[in-house]
Amino acid sequence: MNAANYLYVSALLFTIGAVGVVVRRNAIVVFMCVELMLNAANLAFVTFSRINGNLDGQVVAFFTMVVAACEVVVGLAIIVTIYRSRRSASVDDASLLKR
Amino acid sequence: MINLATSLGQTQTPEAVMFWILGPSAVLAALGMLLVKKAVHSAILLAWVMITLAIFYIAQDAVFLGIVQIVVYTGAVMMLFLFILMLVGVDSADSLTETIPGLRPIAITAAIGFGGLLVSLLGRATLGRQMVGLTVANTDGNVQELAKKLFSTYVWPFEVVSALLITAALGAMVLAHHQRTIIRPTQREQSINRFRGDSMASAAGLPGPGVFARHNAVDVPALLPDGSAAAASISATLKARGDVIDSRIFELSEVDTSVEEEK
Numbered sequence: 001m002n003a004a005n006y007l008y009v010s011a012l013l014f015t016i017g018a019v020g021v022v023v024r025r026n027a028i029v030v031f032m033c034v035e036l037m038l039n040a041a042n043l044a045f046v047t048f049s050r051i052n053g054n055l056d057g058q059v060v061a062f063f064t065m066v067v068a069a070c071e072v073v074v075g076l077a078i079i080v081t082i083y084r085s086r087r088s089a090s091v092d093d094a095s096l097l098k099r
Numbered sequence: 100m101i102n103l104a105t106s107l108g109q110t111q112t113p114e115a116v117m118f119w120i121l122g123p124s125a126v127l128a129a130l131g132m133l134l135v136k137k138a139v140h141s142a143i144l145l146a147w148v149m150i151t152l153a154i155f156y157i158a159q160d161a162v163f164l165g166i167v168q169i170v171v172y173t174g175a176v177m178m179l180f181l182f183i184l185m186l187v188g189v190d191s192a193d194s195l196t197e198t199i200p201g202l203r204p205i206a207i208t209a210a211i212g213f214g215g216l217l218v219s220l221l222g223r224a225t226l227g228r229q230m231v232g233l234t235v236a237n238t239d240g241n242v243q244e245l246a247k248k249l250f251s252t253y254v255w256p257f258e259v260v261s262a263l264l265i266t267a268a269l270g271a272m273v274l275a276h277h278q279r280t281i282i283r284p285t286q287r288e289q290s291i292n293r294f295r296g297d298s299m300a301s302a303a304g305l306p307g308p309g310v311f312a313r314h315n316a317v318d319v320p321a322l323l324p325d326g327s328a329a330a331a332s333i334s335a336t337l338k339a340r341g342d343v344i345d346s347r348i349f350e351l352s353e354v355d356t357s358v359e360e361e362k
Contacts, residue, residue, distance in 0.1 A: 001115035003230050006155060007221050009122045013148070015214035016129040022206040028138050028184060032145045035176065036129060039152050042168075046161045053231025055241075058161050059248050065164075065171055066260050070267035072176050076183045077274035089187045 006047040013040035027079045027089045031072070038068045114158050125151040138184055146177045160233035162241045306332040310349045319344045 013036060020033030042061040049057025083089050110118075128144040128151070135141055149172045157165035237244055249257055284292070293302055306329045309315035310322055320343065321332040328346050330338075337343055 001110050001118055003110055003159075004221060005118060005122065006159070008218055009125060009155075011217035011221060012126050012214060013129050015210050015217065016126070016133060018213065019206055019210040020133045022209075023133065023203055026138050028180065028187065029132075029141050032132065032141055032180060035172075036132070036145060036148065039149060039172070042164075043152055043155060046156050046159055046164060049161065050159045050233050051226070051230045053233060053236055055233070055236050055244055055248050056252075058164055058245060059253050061161075061164055062167070062245070062249070063253075063256060063260060065167060066264065069171060069176060070263055072179055073267045074270045074274070076179060077271040080183060080186065081274050083187050 003047060003051055007044055010040045010043040010047065013037075013043070025090050025092050027082070027091050028076075030091060031075055031079070034075075035068060035072070038064055038071075117154070117158060121151045121154060139181070142177060142180050142184060145180075146173050149173045149177070160237055160241065163245055301331070308332045310346050314344075314346075314349050316344075318342050319346050319349070322346055 017033045017035075017037035017040060020036065021030050024030050024033065042064050045057040045061040045064070047057075049055060049061075079089060086093055125148050128147045132141045132144045132148070135144065149168060153165045153168035153173070155165075156162075156168055233241075239247075306321045308317045308321055309319055309332075317334065318337055319333075320328040320330065323329050333343055
C-alpha cells in the first residue's frame with residue numbers, strides 16, 4: 001500500500017464535507033460537516049509529516065485542532081442563540097434580511 | 100516522470116490491511132452523514148470517522164495527535180454537539196426537500212469536479228524522493244519531539260492560540276448571556292402586590308396539595324371547606340400534562356367500610 005492512499009481518503013472526506021455544508025440545512029449538521037473538512041485537512045498534514053520525515057505537519061495539525069475547538073464553542077453558542085429567538089436550527093429559516 | 104504514488108514507497112502489510120478496512124468505512128460513514136435524515140445519526144457517523152482518523156494518526160507515528168484526536172474530538176467536541184442536539188431537540192429531523200431550486204445537482208456536480216481534481220492531482224504529483232518516515236524525527240519519543248518544536252519554533256503561534264482560546268471562551272459567554280427584558284420584582288413589591296391586589300385570597304400563600312390524612316401527593320388538589328377542589332393547590336405543569344387525580348375518590352363516603360377491625 002502507498003502512503004499516498006491516506007491523501008486520497010483525506011481528499012474524499014474533504015469533498016464530502018464540502019457537499020454537506022452546501023446541501024444540508026440543519027445548522028448543527030452543517031457544523032459537523034465543517035468539522036469533517038478540518039479533520040480531513042489534519043489527516044493530510046499528518047500524512048505529509050510522515051512523508052517528509054519532520055514533525056512540522058503534526059504541529060500544524062495540533063493548531064488546527066485548537067482552532068476547531070474554538071470554532072465549535074462559538075459556533076454552537078451562535079446556533080443556540082438563534083434557536084432561542086427563532087425556535088429553529090435550520091440555516092434557511094435565518095433569512096430575515098432577504099425579505 | 101515518477102508520480103507520487105510509486106515514489107512514496109510501500110508501507111507494511113498490517114498497515115495496509117488496517118487501511119483497506121478502515122479507509123472505505125470512514126468514507127462510507129462520511130457519505131452516510133450526508134444522507135441520513137436525523138442529526139443524531141449524523142453525529143454518531145461523524146464520531147466513527149473521527150475514531151478512524153485517530154487510528155490512522157497512530158498508525159502513521161503521530162501517537163500524540165491520535166490520542167488528542169480521541170480526547171478532544173470524540174470526547175469533547177462530539178459531546179458538545181450531542182449536548183446542543185439534546186437542547187435543540189433530538190428528533191428534529193431535517194426535511195430533505197431543497198429550498199433553493201437546483202442546488203443539489205449543482206453541488207454534486209461541483210463536488211465531483213473538485214474531488215476528481217484533487218484525486219487526479221494527487222495521482223499525478225511528484226515529490227522526487229522516497230517517503231522518509233518518522234523514525235528519525237521521533238527518536239526521543241513523539242511527545243518530546245513535538246514539545247521541542249512547539250516550545251521553540253512554534254512558541255509564538257502557541258501564544259497566539261492561547262489568546263484565541265480566551266477570546267472564544269469570552270465570545271461563548273457573551274452569546275450565552277441573557278439580558279432581562281423586565282425588571283425582577285423586589286420582595287417589597289411582591290408583598291405589596293399580595294396584600295393590595297384584587298383579592299386577599301392568596302395573602303397567606305397558596306394552599307398546599309393533597310387531601311389531609313388521606314392522600315398527600317402533589318397530583319391531588321386540596322379540598323376547600325365546601326368540598327370542592329382547590330385549583331390553585333396543584334402545579335400548572337401537572338394540570339397541563341393531565342396528571343391530576345380527582346380528589347373526590349378520597350372522600351370518606353367512598354371508603355370501603357366492609358373491612359373489619361382487627362382484634
